[in-house]
Amino acid sequence: MVKTRVVLMPQYMGKFQCIGSKCEDNCCYGWKVNIDNKTYKKYRKSNESSLKFLLNLNIKRNRSNASPENYAKIKMKQNGDCPFLEEDKLCKIHKELGPEFLSKVCRIYPKFTNIVNEVYEESATLSCPEMARLVLLNRDIMEFDELEESADIDNNIMRQININDIRYSNKVKKYFWELRIFIITLLQNRKYSITNRLIILGLFLKKLQECVNSEKIKIVPSIIQEYNNIIESGDLEKYLDSIPVNLSIQMELMKEFNDHRFSTGFSQNARPYINCVTEFLSGIEYTDKAKIEDIVKLYGEAYLNIYEPFMKDHEYILENLLVNYVFNQLFPIESKWGVFDDYMRLVIYYSLIKMLLIGMSAYNEKLDERLIIRLVYSFSRAVEHNNVFFNNTFELFKQNGYNTMAYMAILIKN
Ligand code: SF4
Numbered sequence: 001m002v003k004t005r006v007v008l009m010p011q012y013m014g015k016f017q018c019i020g021s022k023c024e025d026n027c028c029y030g031w032k033v034n035i036d037n038k039t040y041k042k043y044r045k046s047n048e049s050s051l052k053f054l055l056n057l058n059i060k061r062n063r064s065n066a067s068p069e070n071y072a073k074i075k076m077k078q079n080g081d082c083p084f085l086e087e088d089k090l091c092k093i094h095k096e097l098g099p100e101f102l103s104k105v106c107r108i109y110p111k112f113t114n115i116v117n118e119v120y121e122e123s124a125t126l127s128c129p130e131m132a133r134l135v136l137l138n139r140d141i142m143e144f145d146e147l148e149e150s151a152d153i154d155n156n157i158m159r160q161i162n163i164n165d166i167r168y169s170n171k172v173k174k175y176f177w178e179l180r181i182f183i184i185t186l187l188q189n190r191k192y193s194i195t196n197r198l199i200i201l202g203l204f205l206k207k208l209q210e211c212v213n214s215e216k217i218k219i220v221p222s223i224i225q226e227y228n229n230i231i232e233s234g235d236l237e238k239y240l241d242s243i244p245v246n247l248s249i250q251m252e253l254m255k256e257f258n259d260h261r262f263s264t265g266f267s268q269n270a271r272p273y274i275n276c277v278t279e280f281l282s283g284i285e286y287t288d289k290a291k292i293e294d295i296v297k298l299y300g301e302a303y304l305n306i307y308e309p310f311m312k313d314h315e316y317i318l319e320n321l322l323v324n325y326v327f328n329q330l331f332p333i334e335s336k337w338g339v340f341d342d343y344m345r346l347v348i349y350y351s352l353i354k355m356l357l358i359g360m361s362a363y364n365e366k367l368d369e370r371l372i373i374r375l376v377y378s379f380s381r382a383v384e385h386n387n388v389f390f391n392n393t394f395e396l397f398k399q400n401g402y403n404t405m406a407y408m409a410i411l412i413k414n
Helices: 011-015 037-045 049-058 092-097 104-108 129-136 172-187 194-213 217-233 237-242 247-263 268-283 292-328 339-364 369-384 387-399 405-412
Strands: 004-010 059-061 072-074 111-116 119-124 144-150 157-161
Touching (some): 004 011, 011 119, 011 144, 037 059, 049 092, 129 292, 129 369, 172 194, 172 217, 172 292, 194 237, 194 292, 194 405, 247 292, 247 339, 247 405, 268 339, 292 339, 292 369, 339 369, 339 387, 339 405
Parallel strands (some): 111 157
Antiparallel strands (some): 004 144, 111 119
16 A cells, blocks of 8 residues: 655645746756765666766765765756756756656755654745746635645655654744744735734734743733734734834845845855846945935835835735745744744845845836746845855844844835
8 A cells, every 4th residue: 555644735836847948047057966876876777878978977976974865966067057957958867868867856846845743844945936936926815735645755854843742842832833823814814914914923923932031831822812803903003004114224234135145155046146136236226335315215216116006916926925934934933043033034034025126126117027036036046045144144133233123114114
């Protein structure tokens, strides 16, 4: 009998298919591509003469810290491209030997898996533009399916937790499911603007953090109930409207982020992201010599004239971005940081994308789905796939004292 396992996944996962040569980019450059030992052995045995030479030349054993997963690696070309990628943007190994000869990494990308208790949760990185389209461009509320699949299917496991572990009996992790349901429901509550949903989430997580600090974990369900009542009543609307907008501080934070990102250098897979940042900077005429008030004026105009009118009808794109993040990062409890720190990371992620889009829309004199997908997949390649960089930026924000709800609201609100 075939052994099976339970899998939870957003519905978009079932629709994904690599579009190969029709892809506006490809995923075959700039990465370190590991070859697992099973695939390596298949290559050694292959008699396909036209490929044999290329395989021998470009697949190299990992001599230090090798494991069954990273037994060997592909030696990329000097420009970062994969040597097996052909002019039609198709993979020579896939074409001549078939998909079963692809390494595990290439076969699984852009999907990855978290295991929560015994359940395999499948989702995807947005660094693939086709996947980014499926995740973001769906007008309906993102829904999830629980299915059964063969236990033999390969996966790339990123995180694994068991929330029933006795060690978590007095930790916020114990309420993982209650928190996840509350947060996703709030982020999908279209009675509120996306800005207000994010600010309410911050107020809630600030309160949750206080409860963690004072070790009153048992009251988590009552805080959830209290916030459900507040959200339902609409009592917060007046307060949310009174939060001031401060575009100068947004620009300063953006500058710090960019200076830091550029000072750490870029790998080849950040090429499309560099184009996006260049468009952002040109769009709002951001130079060393420009006055901050002039930059802020152009940024504010781009927001009012281009970004806001488009987003009024397309807020579901930002909603999907956030819900996907919450689901696949096991937000907010699966990190070594506190729940409010995790919220800061989410806000930095969201607001950087928003700010870049505003500047890019000024440069392109329009905002549309193509531009959003181009930014989101490029950002994911350059930033999300670089944990060290994201952690450093986050620490920098904290050192500068930006880790307060007031600063988070400034980042979120335009
Ligand atoms: S980026 Fe996505 S759609 Fe494009 S080639 Fe890679 S897997 Fe296929």
